[in-house]
Amino acid sequence: MLAAINWHSILFLVFAGLACAFAVAVVVADNIVRMAFYLVLALGSTAGLFFLAGAEFIGAMQLMIYVGGTLVLLVFGVMLTAQAPFISIKTSTNDRVLAGVVGAALLAVLLQAAFSVEAWRRPGVGQVANPSATPLGMALLGVRVDDPPAGTSPSLVRSGYLLPFEIVSVHLLVVLVGAAYLARAKRRRTPRGIETADVAASGGSR
């Protein structure tokens, strides 16, 4: 009897249930570190879903970017909000209503999108025999090695993802420069003593 059970589906339900439960816990919790802890668990369960689907690269990516990113978020959260230990965050009723409306709207859009798919592809269909991250890396460098869908014009096949990759990297560079600029200690061009003396000498108008 046990052999007939589809373990893949059960594991999927386990991971999906964990992700949803911890996501709810993030909303319910009132301490910022607990929120971050639940968020990490929810994102980790999502990574588990990716690994279950055989998408190892995106699963590891999820761990690296989202779970690792939450870590940094947590550190800043503690550093910026902790005036006292274990402070609990109270949400006002207005914020609750607003968040509820936005969340419900987003949920409606997602549900609509999820149910408008005619038939989900069954696992195993269209699966690559030996999944590898190499075609992905090649595609980012502008060489497509995968099979293009039939009927695609040759100009699209050739392109790969070099342009988006470059745009994203330049975008990230701009973000980094901006962050460095904002985080830099602000220095006045002249030392303060001279400046006030200046201001006093010119009668307060410059």
Next chain:
Amino acid sequence: MADFLINTVGLPEWLAWGITAGVAAALILNVIAGGALVFIWAERKIAARIQDRLGPTRTGGRFGWLQSLADGIKLLAKEDLMPEGADGMLFQLAPYVSFCASFCAFIALPFAFDFVGQRLNVGVFFVVAVLGLEVFGVILAGYASASKWSLFGAMREAAQVVSYEVPLGMCVVVPVMLAGSMDLVTIAEKQAGWVTNWYLFHDPFTFVIFWVYVTCAVASVNRAPFDLAEAESELVAGFHTEYSGLRWSFFFMAEYGSMFLVSALAALLFMGGWNGPIPVAELLGLSEGTGDTANYFVRLIGCFNLMGKATLGVLVMMWVRWTLPRLRIDQVMTTCLKYCTPIAAAMFAGAMFWQLALPGGVMRGISRPAGEIREGWLEGPGGRAAPRGATVPAAVVPSKKLAQVQP
């Protein structure tokens, strides 16, 4: 093993896979826990020798062999204390978070060609990503303890580990680039043969970047001289000030597990993995293709090789710990951002151009080049081995597709 249980023993599929997973998990757990026992004893003896004293001498005979076991029993029997103002749930969970992260990284770590919990196509990336999560347990512990020493320790650790991930990632990318794969098994197999095939001796840039990796690895597992999170002279015991008993020992198992892990990763990426300095198995005429027993024997030798190299790495870390003084936090950050990161970036670029100009490494001609020895066997029968030293494994690009993309 699952196939053996299904076909020979005749177990149902779900039970066979369950048993296989259980055995693999138990083995990994034993590597961590048993390793911690041995390493803690070794650490005490090494520290004693460096400081010109004897260390444990009585428990279990002449050299104090059983000292760690006695410590373990003591820790089990200790009362599990929790500070009154602590956040109970997080305080109790934090050690397990640390330990789980350390354990999960071992899943993708190969010990020999087929001795791997789960062979992942992006093994290196997975290991580095999961290893970075260990700090999460430390931050939780520091925050939940409701003690300023703990919080200071945790914040230092967070800043340090997040910074050191940058140069560490750059160091890890170089062997990935040389091997053309993120699969740890493939990377190690490409270094098969004599010692000159190791990526450590591939070119001058990889030799330098290996030492950058060592620095970053020591920093990322929080060992002295980078152990600011514990810093007993200023922070009592840092993030684990408030812990006692078994929970405290979980932090230490995680730490020793991570030390072993980064050492094993260094061995896999730079020091040939399970390929010894002298290809004993190849000289004896054994190869993976010569039957089951020989096959198994070769892998057992490989497993010993890898464990030996990883243990050597851990011993070097201990030697460093008891030799160098602790850095200040600004010195730690300077080391990372002003030295490790630029050096790693320059060496990465250098290794890239070297690979373009002189593929095959500096030692070619001395021995059989890496990548030719087991390449054909790796690709499977009828598979075409990748051209030696090619940056991009051309074997994965079918020629038909190449014709398409290059009109």
